[in-house]
Amino acid sequence: MTSPHTSPPLPADRLEELAEFAQTLAHAAAKATLPYFRQPMAVEDKEGKAGFDPVTIADRNAEQAMRTLIEEHYPDHGIIGEEFGTKPSRSGPYWVLDPIDGTRAFVAGLPSWGTLIAFNDGTRPVIGVVAQPYIGEVFLGINGSGICRSSLNGQIIKTRPCAALGRATLSTTGLNFFTDPEREAFLALEKEAPITRYGFDCYAYAILATGTIDLVVEAGLEPYDIQALIPLIEGAGGHITTWRGGDAQQGGRVIAAGDSTLHAQILERLRSVEQK
Structure with missing residues (x-):
């Protein structure tokens, strides 16, 4: 999806504000997912895709918790979510949500799943959060308005050289x-x-x-x-x-x-x- 609007670049202080909010969304999702992790639960197979495509109450509750906060704080922003579809943006920017990326790992009790949260300024994603609440890791990336950095729990991280x-x-x-x-x-x-x-x-x-x-x-x-x-x-x-x-x-x-x-x-x- 691309927005029908093209927004001007956001100033750095606005990006920092939105990055903080993205982490708030991650905390809300964690409250919805963690009570179900490594617990008995029903696992459904989504319709419309080839093969087994699992979804659980944890996926749905987490996305709904994040959507509720976005509607409250940024009602003009659009939302794309895996479980509840698309709400068009009225102002250009939109949020892209995957409440549990790795639902197969989640239902198997493996901690390699995560919650994905992106903020797209109407042209491209400029903020990204990957949160793994069971092991307490929050990865944050910002790439816009002159800011280009990534962190793990607040500590700057970098890729490594590997040319072959x-x-x-x-x-x-x-x-x-x-x-x-x-x-x-x-x-x-x-x-x-x-x-x-x-x-x-x-x-x-x-x-x-x-x-x-x-x-x-x-x-x-x-x-x-x-x-x-x-x-x-x-x-x-x-x-x-x-x-x-x-x-x-x-x-x-x-x-x-x-x-x-x-x-x-x-x-x-x-x-x-x-x-x-």
């Missing part, structure tokens, strides 16, 4: 999210990378921003899966695009790398992969 796939730690959520040509292309990368880790959803991108993972390659993403991750990775010095080098904010096929040279190499290898 043969020295990189590679990650993706799962091979089942790829088409056959995409899977073949990923497996070719995996043969060269010394370490590959699966199944971490948004958490892999957050750890890339800390400089301990070098490359994440995925496909089939929705805007709510990726928008919060763009300011985080860029603020930490990384690079994130589509497989053809374009703007990744609408999702689809994504390359995230901590090093510009590595990103360019992977982009060259993936840009021509068949798009189905």
